Amino acid sequence: xxxxxxxxxxxxxxxxxxxxxxxxxxxxxxxxxxxxxxxxxxxxxxxxxxxxxxxxxxxxxxxxxxxxxxxxxxxxxxxxxxxxxxxxxxxxxxxxxxxxxxxxxxxxxxxxxxxxxxxxxxxxxxxxxxxxxxxxxxxxxxxxxxxxxxxxxxxxxxxxxxxxxxxxxxxxxxxxxxxxxxxxxxxxxxxxxxxxxxxxxxxxxxxxxxxxxxxxxxxxxxxxxxxxxxxxxxxxxxxxxxxxxxxxxxxxxxxxxxxxxxxxxxxxxxxxxxxxxxxxxxxxxxxxxxxxxxxxxxxxxxxxxxxxxxxxxxxxxxxxxxxxxxxxxxxxxxxxxxxxxxxxxxxxxxxxxxxxxxxxxxxxxxxxxxxxxxxxxxxxxxxxxxxxxxxxxxxxxxxxxx
Amino acid sequence: xxxxxxxxxxxxxxxxxxxxxxxxxxxxxxxxxxxxxxxxxxxxxxxxxxxxxxxxxxxxxxxxxxxxxxxxxxxxxxxxxxxxxxxxxxxxxxxxxxxxxxxxxxxxxxxxxxxxxx
Numbered sequence: 001x002x003x004x005x006x007x008x009x010x011x012x013x014x015x016x017x018x019x020x021x022x023x024x025x026x027x028x029x030x031x032x033x034x035x036x037x038x039x040x041x042x043x044x045x046x047x048x049x050x051x052x053x054x055x056x057x058x059x060x061x062x063x064x065x066x067x068x069x070x071x072x073x074x075x076x077x078x079x080x081x082x083x084x085x086x087x088x089x090x091x092x093x094x095x096x097x098x099x100x101x102x103x104x105x106x107x108x109x110x111x112x113x114x115x116x117x118x119x120x121x122x123x124x125x126x127x128x129x130x131x132x133x134x135x136x137x138x139x140x141x142x143x144x145x146x147x148x149x150x151x152x153x154x155x156x157x158x159x160x161x162x163x164x165x166x167x168x169x170x171x172x173x174x175x176x177x178x179x180x181x182x183x184x185x186x187x188x189x190x191x192x193x194x195x196x197x198x199x200x201x202x203x204x205x206x207x208x209x210x211x212x213x214x215x216x217x218x219x220x221x222x223x224x225x226x227x228x229x230x231x232x233x234x235x236x237x238x239x240x241x242x243x244x245x246x247x248x249x250x251x252x253x254x255x256x257x258x259x260x261x262x263x264x265x266x267x268x269x270x271x272x273x274x275x276x277x278x279x280x281x282x283x284x285x286x287x288x289x290x291x292x293x294x295x296x297x298x299x300x301x302x303x304x305x306x307x308x309x310x311x312x313x314x315x316x317x318x319x320x321x322x323x324x325x326x327x328x329x330x331x332x333x334x335x336x337x338x339x340x341x342x343x344x345x346x347x348x349x350x351x352x353x354x355x356x357x358x359x360x361x362x363x364x365x366x367x368x369x370x371x372x373x374x375x376x377x378x379x380x381x382x383x384x385x386x387x388x389x390x391x392x393x394x395x396x397x398x399x400x401x402x
Numbered sequence: 403x404x405x406x407x408x409x410x411x412x413x414x415x416x417x418x419x420x421x422x423x424x425x426x427x428x429x430x431x432x433x434x435x436x437x438x439x440x441x442x443x444x445x446x447x448x449x450x451x452x453x454x455x456x457x458x459x460x461x462x463x464x465x466x467x468x469x470x471x472x473x474x475x476x477x478x479x480x481x482x483x484x485x486x487x488x489x490x491x492x493x494x495x496x497x498x499x500x501x502x503x504x505x506x507x508x509x510x511x512x513x514x515x516x517x518x519x520x
Contacts, residue, residue: 011520057467107479108467108478109429109430109467109468109469110463110464110467110478110479112463112467112479114480119461119479119495121463121479121480130462130463130479132460132461134478134494208427
């Protein structure tokens with residue numbers, strides 16, 4: 001039987017090709033090391049939101065397993081955020097114990113961090129400001145030369161980025177390029193009530209990225225969580241250098257359940273249940289102001305997915321841990337609920353979304369194990385999987401230098 | 403201090419008005435820099451006000467950035483503690499007493515005699 005080739009999304013981008021893509025990037029240790037050295041240790045990476053450390057002296061410690069380090073982000077009394085390796089200059093203890101796991105939060109009104117081992121104290125500029133019994137150190141010891149090891153840090157739209165390179169090849173502005181204009185005006189800073197999920201998943205980090213980058217899977221894997229979402233389509237493809245955007249549309253859904261209807265009337269917290277309330281969007285997001293627009297996804301290279309909807313936004317991030325292990329972090333943002341009813345409506349929507357994310361993440365280990373069988377050397381992509389194809393081309397270009 | 407009643411210890415010329423009681427924060431203390439001497443700190447615990455040196459006797463910390471916990475101040479650097487009434491160290495690693503000064507609330511102002519230790 002002949003199948004007609006109809007690839008309207010891919011057609012304007014012949015450079016992305018139509019051939020299957022290789023499996024090697026998901027399995028090879030060598031390829032993985034090259035990704036770390038040429039991408040993750042060179043590029044700007046999202047490690048938090050400014051409102052997480054809103055006040056002077058607030059700090060966050062974010063583990064970065066791929067680099068075997070963790071980053072201290074601390075807001076100084078001057079309001080500026082500093083980023084440093086969480087490594088004491090004395091004998092290398094972690095200055096702040098990661099009692100919070102992947103993310104540890106704290107506050108010190110003096111805007112300092114103190115190593116709990118011997119009490120060395122560093123301020124928000126990383127300067128070593130106090131060493132107990134300093135007179136017992138030899139005369140060659142110089143406090144001024146023993147501040148915390150700094151990391152390049154920057155912010156855009158409330159997202160805090162770090163760059164582990166000694167000298168980043170691009171400023172954060174240059175790195176983001178068209179992404180900034182694309183999202184100009186989206187009120188990330190007003191929609192700040194965050195629901196967080198995370199899991200360590202036994203798969204290559206790109207297997208995780210892939211699962212969230214296409215709508216093809218929705219009618220099948222999400223038949224349980226989103227039974228009405230059968231007729232979807234994708235549009236508004238845009239490439240901003242290494243970054244990429246695409247929008248997801250769907251026909252009007254089957255009537256939601258009575259509880260879903262009730263929740264949606266109280267607060268529009270679900271991407272699966274549309275509301276007719278107008279919501280101001282950047283002009284490049286849903287540019288035709290189409291009534292069936294659901295949400296838009298932008299991948300900030302290499303590992304951060306931002307989805308914006310009408311009145312809500314959410315992110316996914318996949319951190320490499322080894323070539324076949326990663327950390328997934330999913331965050332869902334709503335405006336703070338004003339009433340108990342809205343609180344309930346939001347929880348309903350968030351749990352619906354959580355179920356969908358469980359359906360997504362449940363495929364990832366199966367995918368990795370199947371690839372590890374070695375039975376396949378390439379995988380097939382259809383038109384809706386254009387984001388995966390772009391991801392492959394960008395990463396492969398960086399890894400191979402071609 | 404000529405407007406202060408003679409029946410009070412505030413009548414002494416050594417007493418100075420440091421700040422309004424409402425300037426003293428609920429969390430931490432109010433640091434006051436004075437010419438020719440080290441900065442001092444004004445704390446409140448419950449309804450009582452206390453005036454001490456601001457710098458910790460252990461590390462180079464401003465105690466005003468610390469936490470007041472039931473009549474004690476906890477240093478923000480190493481969590482050492484002092485009794486605000488006596489200045490005695492009450493929590494390791496602090497071992498040297500903190501200088502404290504006689505203080506009094508009057509007409510909404512905090513007065514202290516910073517010429518002598520309590």
